Amino acid sequence: MTVDNLINWFPFGAEWPVITFVSAVLICAIPVFLFIAVYALVAIYGELKISSFMQDKVGPMGQGVGLHAGKWGLLQPVADALKLILKEDIIPESADKKLFILAPFVVFVGAFITFAALPFSQEIIVADMNIGVFYILAVSSLGVIGIILAGWSSNNKWSLYGAMRSAAQIVSYEIPAGLSIITIVMLTGTLSMQGIIISQQGIIWGFLPNWIIFNNPFSFIAFFIFFISGVAECNRTPFDIPEAESELVAGAYTEYSGMRYAFFFLSEYANMFVVSGVAVAAFLGGWNSPIPGFMDSPPWGLFWFIGKSMSLIFLMIWFRWTFPRLRVDQLMSVCWKVFLPVSFVNIFGVGIWNLLVG
Amino acid sequence: MGIVHGDLMTLNIGPQHPSTHGVLRLKVKTDGEIISEVEPYIGYLHRCFEKHCENVTYDQVIPYTDRCDYIASMNNNFGYAVAVEELMKIKVPERVEYIRVIVAELNRIASHLLALGTFGLDVGAFTPFLYMFRDRERILDIFEVLCGARLLYNYIWVGGVSHDFPKEFVKIVYSFLDYFEPKIKEYNEILTYNKIFIERTADVGVMPPEVAISYGVSGPNLRGSGVQWDIRKNETYSIYEKFDFDIPVGSGIMGTVGDCWDRYYVRMQEMPQSAKIIRQALKAIPEGNVHQALPKKIRPPKGFIYKRTESPRGDLAYYIVSDGSPIPFRLKMRSPAFTALSVLGEISQGWMMSDVIAILGSLDIVLGEIDR
Amino acid sequence: MSEDQDKYIAEVVEKALRGDMDAINNIEDRVTRSKAKAALIKAKRLSKTAAAEAAPAEETAQTDTTPTEKSLNQKVAESLEKKFSGSIDSEDVNEHIQLNGKNWFEIAQYLKDNPDLLFDSLQCITGFDFGEGEALEVRYNLHSMTHYHAIEIRIKTDRNDPKVPSVEQVWRIGDWFERETYDMYGIVFEGHHNMTRILCPEDWEGWPLRKDYETQETYHGIIVPKVKEGWE
Numbered sequence: 001m002t003v004d005n006l007i008n009w010f011p012f013g014a015e016w017p018v019i020t021f022v023s024a025v026l027i028c029a030i031p032v033f034l035f036i037a038v039y040a041l042v043a044i045y046g047e048l049k050i051s052s053f054m055q056d057k058v059g060p061m062g063q064g065v066g067l068h069a070g071k072w073g074l075l076q077p078v079a080d081a082l083k084l085i086l087k088e089d090i091i092p093e094s095a096d097k098k099l100f101i102l103a104p105f106v107v108f109v110g111a112f113i114t115f116a117a118l119p120f121s122q123e124i125i126v127a128d129m130n131i132g133v134f135y136i137l138a139v140s141s142l143g144v145i146g147i148i149l150a151g152w153s154s155n156n157k158w159s160l161y162g163a164m165r166s167a168a169q170i171v172s173y174e175i176p177a178g179l180s181i182i183t184i185v186m187l188t189g190t191l192s193m194q195g196i197i198i199s200q201q202g203i204i205w206g207f208l209p210n211w212i213i214f215n216n217p218f219s220f221i222a223f224f225i226f227f228i229s230g231v232a233e234c235n236r237t238p239f240d241i242p243e244a245e246s247e248l249v250a251g252a253y254t255e256y257s258g259m260r261y262a263f264f265f266l267s268e269y270a271n272m273f274v275v276s277g278v279a280v281a282a283f284l285g286g287w288n289s290p291i292p293g294f295m296d297s298p299p300w301g302l303f304w305f306i307g308k309s310m311s312l313i314f315l316m317i318w319f320r321w322t323f324p325r326l327r328v329d330q331l332m333s334v335c336w337k338v339f340l341p342v343s344f345v346n347i348f349g350v351g352i353w354n355l356l357v358g
Numbered sequence: 359m360g361i362v363h364g365d366l367m368t369l370n371i372g373p374q375h376p377s378t379h380g381v382l383r384l385k386v387k388t389d390g391e392i393i394s395e396v397e398p399y400i401g402y403l404h405r406c407f408e409k410h411c412e413n414v415t416y417d418q419v420i421p422y423t424d425r426c427d428y429i430a431s432m433n434n435n436f437g438y439a440v441a442v443e444e445l446m447k448i449k450v451p452e453r454v455e456y457i458r459v460i461v462a463e464l465n466r467i468a469s470h471l472l473a474l475g476t477f478g479l480d481v482g483a484f485t486p487f488l489y490m491f492r493d494r495e496r497i498l499d500i501f502e503v504l505c506g507a508r509l510l511y512n513y514i515w516v517g518g519v520s521h522d523f524p525k526e527f528v529k530i531v532y533s534f535l536d537y538f539e540p541k542i543k544e545y546n547e548i549l550t551y552n553k554i555f556i557e558r559t560a561d562v563g564v565m566p567p568e569v570a571i572s573y574g575v576s577g578p579n580l581r582g583s584g585v586q587w588d589i590r591k592n593e594t595y596s597i598y599e600k601f602d603f604d605i606p607v608g609s610g611i612m613g614t615v616g617d618c619w620d621r622y623y624v625r626m627q628e629m630p631q632s633a634k635i636i637r638q639a640l641k642a643i644p645e646g647n648v649h650q651a652l653p654k655k656i657r658p659p660k661g662f663i664y665k666r667t668e669s670p671r672g673d674l675a676y677y678i679v680s681d682g683s684p685i686p687f688r689l690k691m692r693s694p695a696f697t698a699l700s701v702l703g704e705i706s707q708g709w710m711m712s713d714v715i716a717i718l719g720s721l722d723i724v725l726g727e728i729d730r
Numbered sequence: 731m732s733e734d735q736d737k738y739i740a741e742v743v744e745k746a747l748r749g750d751m752d753a754i755n756n757i758e759d760r761v762t763r764s765k766a767k768a769a770l771i772k773a774k775r776l777s778k779t780a781a782a783e784a785a786p787a788e789e790t791a792q793t794d795t796t797p798t799e800k801s802l803n804q805k806v807a808e809s810l811e812k813k814f815s816g817s818i819d820s821e822d823v824n825e826h827i828q829l830n831g832k833n834w835f836e837i838a839q840y841l842k843d844n845p846d847l848l849f850d851s852l853q854c855i856t857g858f859d860f861g862e863g864e865a866l867e868v869r870y871n872l873h874s875m876t877h878y879h880a881i882e883i884r885i886k887t888d889r890n891d892p893k894v895p896s897v898e899q900v901w902r903i904g905d906w907f908e909r910e911t912y913d914m915y916g917i918v919f920e921g922h923h924n925m926t927r928i929l930c931p932e933d934w935e936g937w938p939l940r941k942d943y944e945t946q947e948t949y950h951g952i953i954v955p956k957v958k959e960g961w962e
Contacts, residue, residue, distance in 0.1 A: 055488040157369050161391075161711070237482060238554055246377040246480050247715050322548070324555045325482025327712045328391055401929040408914070409938055571851050571875055574903035585875065592878060662825075664854065664871050664882065677856045677869070692854040692871075700906040729929060 041077040087258035099153035104263035107146030111270035121301030132193035144170040154255040162251025166242030173232040179343035180226035197286030211285040218349035223283040230275030238323035276312035380725025403729035411689035416656035424510040427727040432465035433669040435514035441665035441676040445658040453646035463632040468497040469670035473722035480719030486549040517651040560613030563717035574697040577672025582608035582621035589668040618720035695723040826882040834895040852901035857915035896922040914939035
């Protein structure tokens with residue numbers, strides 16, 4: 001399902017090119033939006049339940065008659081979503097109204113359009129661009145503009161703190177993340193997401209799947225740098241200093257409520273999926289089966305891709321409920337003093353490895 | 359180009375804020391993330407404790423002491439009862455002393471659990487907080503069995519305690535201790551030795567011993583600075599001289615002596631010591647009447663007393679002046695959290711926003727006791 | 731309270747002591763009557779304790795003649811008398827040392843720095859009111875973290891113009907303790923850098939812990955509930 005296929009499939013493509021293009025994009029956008037919504041519900045439920053098991057409690061449970069959260073609390077995320085939708089939407093009097101309203105959409109759009117280049121399976125990808133990796137890196141940093149807008153327009157010191165921290169953090173962590181991706185491009189020689197995944201088919205070292213993470217020691221390190229940077233870009237604990245509820249109340253989102261807050265919430269979860277998805281596609285073989293040749297058909301590809309992404313998301317949830325939060329200067333020094341030099345060494349290492357071994 | 363010095367921004371942390379541990383307002387002058395001045399504003403919970411006390415009889419004061427430090431009510435009752443008994447020169451039965459020590463030490467564990475858990479929460483660790491609350495809950499259950507109340511006990515009275523131990527109570531406490539002691543290891547694994555936690559707390563908010571003493575800081579905060587001072591040992595009251603226990607002091611294992619981590623770790627080490635005291639007390643507790651020395655009407659002779667006891671937060675002292683009537687002529691409570699908070703402005707200068715929250719958490723203040 | 735009323739109460743109490751309780755019971759004004767009753771109880775107690783105290787005072791005098799060691803209080807009092815003569819108010823130093831507030835700052839510095847005393851920790855400052863129309867007092871509980879000893883120092887001050895030198899520069903905790911005492915008793919600590927209320931709101935009127943304190947009627951339009959009378 002790519003936009004190109006759709007455009008070609010429309011019988012009147014030649015006569016009304018603009019209408020064809022817009023309708024093709026819309027047709028692709030709706031399932032993606034539905035996917036994000038459903039996935040967010042699942043992820044929220046997972047977050048609730050996983051944290052509960054880690055913290056020696058039961059989490060949402062359905063018990064007794066009347067209004068309750070369904071069996072095992074399955075309806076809890078639905079109730080949460082309903083609550084957010086029905087809640088009063090408050091815009092502070094001294095806020096910059098236009099920017100205040102705009103901010104959540106910018107953040108959500110930043111997360112949403114990244115999905116266009118995520119290869120869900122051999123056939124399911126919205127647009128298999130030849131610069132897919134580049135597109136994802138470029139577009140995913142749009143969200144930070146929304147966060148700055150939110151922090152500035154709220155006219156609240158806490159929000160401003162959160163926005164400034166968030167901007168510094170996301171911009172810094174883009175660099176090691178980008179540099180780690182460069183190692184992939186060097187190994188595979190393509191910027192297309194599908195191309196990267198296709199190059200990871202087969203077996204390496206005799207028994208391991210031919211995933212880039214197992215390709216050489218440098219790409220192994222690059223995966224961890226990318227994933228940790230990704231967690232930082234999602235503003236998740238231990239890097240949640242922009243929100244830091246014990247210091248900044250709710251950071252950039254302090255003044256938001258109801259549906260607008262839900263958009264930030266949704267885009268945080270969407271970002272988690274994007275980071276996991278890119279990590280899976282770039283390092284963990286994408287939609288390839290872990291055992292080459294076993295359950296390796298296109299429908300299974302979807303299963304593998306989402307399954308692998310979800311395991312990474314589980315890892316993020318695990319982080320969140322285990323670690324304390326870093327301080328802002330420590331966060332920066334980790335980025336600039338550890339990840340950045342190591343990433344550069346990685347690039348050299350991969351280059352030399354390619355010359356000698358590959 | 360030199361460093362740009364802009365104007366300072368004034369930021370109000372509180373009175374409503376997730377990490378102020380009550381209703382506290384910190385007026386903070388910041389230069390970006392760096393804090394240049396912290397000024398605590400207190401009094402939001404002021405309930406005229408001392409004025410109340412001048413209008414009620416001696417035994418009616420006890421519920422008010424509960425409400426001062428609502429995290430460690432038993433210890434507050436205990437301190438007050440000890441002070442009035444010394445003023446009246448009455449001796450309470452042996453069994454009462456043992457009961458008091460047991461409940462006070464249980465409450466010390468509960469209070470430390472809360473302090474450590476919320477400190478973890480202040481630096482962003484949510485799970486240890488719930489682990490510690492889970493275990494604190496068990497202590498509250500024990501107190502519920504004992505006196506029916508879970509937070510404000512009104513249990514230790516002048517000359518005795520309100521009830522004797524119920525049946526099987528000793529067994530319940532034993533089973534709690536058996537459950538609790540191994541848990542310390544779990545806390546240490548998840549929080550104490552966590553790399554990020556150490557990064558956040560070691561070397562942060564260092565309180566040198568001279569500063570601590572000059573500010574009258576006491577209890578675990580003072581011991582965290584490496585000063586060996588515990589009223590239970592140094593100026594023993596009740597029957598603490600009968601028990602064998604250590605006083606942990608901060609030694610700067612992870613950073614400088616007197617940093618947030620040391621203050622945290624002193625509390626962590628104190629909990630097994632309290633458990634040790636409880637075990638010894640449970641073994642040696644004699645039979646007897648707990649109401650024997652309970653006076654019908656408390657009329658201390660003319661005089662005054664300044665009596666210190668060791669509450670989980672430090673030197674809790676009562677200054678009581680009696681004019682021979684059944685009402686205290688003057689009752690002053692020297693609150694350890696009051697002095698602990700006063701040092702905040704001094705030790706948090708030049709640290710970052712997040713550190714101020716961590717330092718505040720490490721001081722373990724209870725606003726009810728500060729404002730009284 | 732007017733002087734006439736004082737005189738009247740004194741008269742009535744005098745009568746009551748001679749056995750004429752009706753004199754008090756017939757007072758029409760409720761406030762005056764309760765005041766008169768309080769004064770009567772006080773007068774009775776005074777006469778009783780005066781008789782009772784005479785005996786133990788002799789006892790302590792006897793035991794005090796024999797001691798071999800000087801108590802800490804006496805030691806401190808002697809050294810203070812030597813260094814700052816005329817600063818001690820009362821001869822009796824067994825329980826506490828009564829200073830008159832002169833040179834208090836220097837004395838505090840001396841108490842803290844003298845190697846024999848080393849009172850490096852100010853434990854508590856307690857404000858004290860002897861009753862309506864009488865003096866106010868500040869009580870300091872000092873403690874030494876090196877020698878593990880403690881003393882109590884008291885400084886009386888005038889009710890209408892209460893002033894005591896501040897010791898916040900000697901012991902830093904003095905800052906908040908003095909503000910608290912100021913808040914509750916209105917005792918001004920001279921030399922304190924920020925003599926403002928700490929627990930009560932800044933615009934609160936009156937000094938709550940003084941014995942003659944009357945709550946204000948309204949505070950920012952909110953009616954302040956009156957304290958119910960007595961504990962019975």
